[in-house]
Amino acid sequence: MTQTLTATDAKRRKAAAAHADPGSRSVERFAYLFVLPALALVVVFRIIPLIWGFGYSFTNYDGMSTPRFVGLDNYVGIAHDPVFLDSLVNMLILLATLPIWIGLPLVLAILIHQGVPGGKLFRAVYFFPAVLSSVIVGAIFNVLLRYDGSFNLFLKAMGFSAVDWLGNSSTALFSLIAVQLWSTFGMSLLIFIAGLSTVSAEMLEAAKLDGAKLLQTWWHIVIPSIRPIIEFAAVVTTIGMLTSMFGLIYVLTAGGPGTSTILPEFLIWLEQGKMNRPGYASAISMVLFLLMAGLAAIQIRIMSRNADI
Template identity: 90%
Template sequence: MTQTLTAKDSKSTAKAVSRPKSGGHNAERLAYLFVLPALALVVVFRIIPLIWGLGYSFTDYDGMSAPRFVGLDNYIGIAHDPVFLDSLVNMLILLATLPIWIGLPLVLAILIHQGVPGGKLFRAVYFFPAVLSSVIVGAIFNVLLRYDGSFNLFLKAMGFSAVDWLGNSSTALFSLIAVQLWATFGMSLLIFIAGLSTVSAEMLEAAKLDGAKLLQTWWYIVIPSIRPIIEFAAVVTTIGMLTSMFGLIYVLTAGGPGTSTILPEFLIWLEQGKMNRPGYASAISMVLFLMMAGLAAIQIRIMSRNADI
């Protein structure tokens, strides 16, 4: 009896010891199960297409015949394609405007945070265009910016000459950038307003007591305090600039005049959809992917370094 009891005790003790371990495994399995759908979506809709795209970029695939391996021909073609090279120049011009994309919402966010009259109204007004689709924004500005549109009527009424904003190569890209900036800066503005709420009120009060001027407060206290937020906004905005202009280009200029508003993402669509060259389009996609990955890596590296500091 004693022996039996001892065996029972020993068995239940072992079970008690192993229970947490078994429960841990189950929890781990369950955690994987919860992650699985998201992981599957990423693999199916991101990773596998990326690998397929890479494969197609080495073929002459035209969407109809079986793909034929052509080695680096597509990449060599891209390097000599004047339309692609022009699209890169346009992309660099677009990237060069990044400081405006960050600076404008930052300044406005600081002003709203500091309580300018009507701040809440301004915040809503600035953010409103961000909820509109690029096609709607394009349609609105098509009416405003066309040669006989409202903007030129206003200019003429003021005694100035009309400008073909969307039909002239020297103004078309900048018009597009301005419209896209108007349509999207509200998102950065909200991010900055959220970031500003973390700035220490005591520090701002101390600066005020020490006689710091407004600009000094911004430069030495506010901006350094939200530096990680600014860097995050810079990464997100850069990616958005390179991947979210399609709708606007499509509606407002169709890439013209000439190549003046063709960006790599628009060229990918042109080669894939209009020219029936998915293989070539895939090669351009790969180049764009590498450029974006490189840019994002640099920006993230800067962010991490500053975070360490």
């Protein structure tokens, strides 16, 4: 009996070994066949287009005649393009609001974690706008933020004067940013709540016994212990700022008034719609890609540093 078992075991181990062996031809062929659809989709629709766009950005291609190499002309061109420069300034203003995008959900997450009455409900409700399409959010806020909309009605009731939030170039960008923040802060909130659940309760209790005040325990214990999560959320939020604003801009402000709400990703769309200078549009794309690559590098550094600890 024992012997039979051992024999089966040996057979099993041998079979397993056959699979661990990279030389197992049929397994290899099967594996390639199984990753092929995923790999092909990614290579054909993302990696090759990236290389192709990189090439375009150095040509004067107009969509019809043979492209000619023009060196950095497109890049010099965008550097002198007032619309592109405006889009960069808008982007910098957006990026400068990052502390609010992190701070607001972080404070709310800590409060929910501390057991605010109705915390579970708050979590579900705060996240709710994040599942709605930016088209839905944009279309509703386009009505709410009109001169005669709900928001101004509310302000007037509070004794303030009405503002044409979307029609005024000094307020349109902040309105856009506020709406996007309103509709997506639930995402970071979920990330922080998940992170907080790993903070040890004993540490908090010990701090309390030492007489630490609520805010002190937050600042000295809770926030440092989820620092990697905060850094992660900051990178993810920044990536979102660079690449997830299109839908809202498209519906809420269409980039206007003037260039006041054009961000680089929206400008790429406007440029590609003209169809006659893909080289120029590609140059803007490459700038956006460089920013994304920089963020990816930071993300990888954060992740590997955390792995070292």
